[in-house]
Amino acid sequence: MSVGMHHGLGAITEADWQVLVSGEQLEQSKAYLGFREHVEPGDPVLFTVSDDSGLRGAVHGAVTTSRTALFSHPWKMLAAGQFLRSDDGSGQVEGHVLARQRELLAAVAGADATDTAWAGITERLGEAFVVRGFDTSEVILRGGLSEAERRASIGSLLQRAQEAVRTGLAGAIALPYVRPGDTELRGLLSEYGFRSGVLTGVSLFDLSAAASYDEFVGALPKRRRRRYRNEQSQFAESGMVLSTVPPTEENLKLIVELEAGNSAKYGGSPDLRALLELRREMAARLGDAVRIPVVEHDGRIIACGIDLVGRNSYYALVYGCDYSVPDRGLAYPNLSFYSPIRFAAEHGIQHVRMGLEAFMPKLIRGARLDLRETWIWTPDRKALDSVGGMLDFLSSRSKTYFESMTADLD
Structure with a gap:
């Protein structure tokens, strides 16, 4: 296998990309991912792994900037009040929750938490390389690979991305929308030292x-x-x-x-x-x-x-x-x-996918809530522990909120 890093999809021909993707998933197409490059304000980055048959796997994303929108910027997500989730469903976050958020943000950012705490995190850790499509973060793999080949491909791509961060690409790697059912990726992310938490979810109508x-x-x-x-x-x-x-x-x-x-x-x-x-x-x-x-x-x-x-x-x-x-x-x-x-x-x-947040109008019409996990890695071990603490806190808030919300629908 050979592993490469490219400045976006322009380095790969359509014919070579077709070796990798089946055409079943629009969000894995070169056209859609090229549009994502246009949407995101930061530099696009593509990691690839190849063998004698062509592309075997890829990780596609962009490096954040101050103009990156909330749902593509992990530091803005960590600092946003939106993901604190109120205890009573009123939308008003309790004082003890806000106090805990401030404490954790201070540990991550190295300063008092404010409405722009994400900027403090960026100053300390740097920008993040973010892997995302429409509502998922995944490694794109060629069909027909064995389990061992899949694991080797994912591992090679994660390792290459970490090397790029260590040498200046960004300060961290974030996969903000990993499906809990993607056990292969989640297992390898854990092995490679990423920390995770549930911050949000998507609404999906299953017509299968x-x-x-x-x-x-x-x-x-x-x-x-x-x-x-x-x-x-x-x-x-x-x-x-x-x-x-x-x-x-x-x-x-x-x-x-x-x-x-x-x-x-x-x-x-x-x-x-x-x-x-x-x-x-x-x-x-x-x-x-x-x-x-x-x-x-x-x-x-x-x-x-x-x-x-x-x-x-x-x-x-x-x-x-x-x-x-x-x-x-x-x-x-x-x-x-x-x-x-x-x-x-x-x-x-088979599926109508309604995107992130704004759950109730979708759930009361029969949508299913699919949680998403945010996985983050930075080479700064102390900072990673602080980020992990923030993810654990937000995850506990989100899980309680989602359990209560879906229970009310039954």
Whole structure:
């Protein structure tokens, strides 16, 4: 085997990449990972392991910067109040929890914790090399490898990444969204000294046992089934209409305005020009995989989704809405849930993946909560122990929160 480090996917031809991936997973395609390189502000990095047959495995990611968004920046995740999880479900974090967070952040950052504690962590540890796709962090492996070959490939890639960190690539390695079911990777991460904790999870609709949309809905618990039928019936009576539009320049400009409206409603400061460039890039790179469902009212588009369609997974990325429109409430569940689920069922797609956080609207409509583990390594042993303490604390908060939340649904 030979192990290499590259400045992003541009070093690998499409033909060589196809030796590695089967095409079953959109998020492992060169097109999707290239789009991730465009999304992330930091330098892209690709580690590869090869044998005589070509690429055997790869780890793809980017190095963080101060502009890296929360869910791609492990230091921002460690410092965010979002992952403290309130004891009573109110969203208000208890004083003793905040005090413990401050204590642990001070140990990690070497200074008093503040709203910008992540900057203190960065100053002490440096930026992080982050491995992530849509909602997973994984090693991409060629099919047909034996267990020993898989383990050797993953181990070689982890070792090469650690060597790169020791020689200046970044201050740490982070895999923020490892699936608990990925036991092979988790075992090797532990062997190589990574520390872990559960900070968040994803919501997933599993259609694998249903032959049709009606069969999927019919198998839901009674309360969820009633919600589906009521919201769809009321939507049909409202005069609103569901359809899809192609990612033309005219449509993208409108969609971006709706996306920005949703962002602004929840405290964001969207840059329309940057958003439009981002959506243009998505359309250019991903082509037919881009699906834009919309809701029209009185001949005007008032809400939209921006989704990606793979062979086995439907990825719901973005919701946009014109909040000046009265009586628009039913646009959200029908566009964000029922349209993707119906499309997936009709096209034999087994999973509709709804991304991170915002769990309850998804769970009350029958989604499954899939936890994600954050694994971090830094060569500074003392700092790693401090990071591990922070991960343990947040993990205990998250697990209690998720257990309570899902119990309330039963």
